[in-house]
Amino acid sequence: MSRNEIPRTGMTESILLQLPLRVLLGGVFVYAAYNKIPAIQSFAEAIKGFQIVDSETHSGLIVMAAFVIPWFELIAGLMLIVGFRARSAALGIGLLLAAFIYALLHVIFTDVDADCSCFGDQNMICGSTVGWCQVIRNTVLLVPTVYLLWRGPGRVSLDQIFGKTEQIPAEPGKATQTITYDVDADASRA
Template sequence: MSQLKNYLSAAVRIALGAVFIYAAVLKIADPVAFAGSVAAYRILPYFGSYLTAAALPFVELACGLLLVLGYRVRSGALIIGVLNLVFIAALASAIVRGLDIDCGCFKQGGEKTTPWAALARDLLFLAMTWFVLKAEARRGRGPEAGAGPEAPAS
């Protein structure tokens, strides 16, 4: 049973990392469109939308790679968790204000994602992040998870 939990936690970790890598690559490929999506939330000033569009995809890419590679998993998962909380707050704000926007997460010329659908998806990602963090805690790995061999107990 323990082996099954290890496989399941690895699968969730890799899937979550892959999702963030995919989303980051799409945003990096078209930063102007992503800046427009960020601006549609009407939360940040004009320059903030472009700054976010320039920086956020690279944070997502780095964290996704950490999860997929299994290196510093807890750090990558914690950052992804915080990002998801921010995304959830922004989506909730858009819903409350009645904005009919596309979340901007996986924009690739396809159909528009409603704020409600994006909110549900981000809640799922938050649950996956929590699962990864719990799995890392069960394994007894701290913030330096994946940093190298475990130090011998003194």
């Protein structure tokens, strides 16, 4: 007798919402990494321009961030697209977005003239100079991130193929619950 675990997330939601959001959000970060990885020097200069840390005393930290952040974006973005450890990827992207928003606000409130370099030399919606547009854009990106962190990758994902069924709250405030469905028993009743 085999037992198939049926996640609470429906196929409709998976196909119409979770999959497109994963591809969209993951694609944005893969695109950002694609533009940054060949231009690490420019990205390091952009981080330096944010003036969050003293570039004279913490130049090593800035260079390390310039090498690690694009690869983090690429790995997390790809994991989100294929739905592998998708909640971890969504959490990572969410934390990265929060850090970016903090950095952008720091630049805005300290009146520093800095380039975003969010997508390398490319601009997505906003201009290249840091402003409120980038803050709003990143805040908007947080919405699908939180949704995917809450609902998981859906049924069309590697997590599902590898048997990592989703365990989501059956009702708000209650403990997580996995619903199982006994196929053979149901067939014998019929």
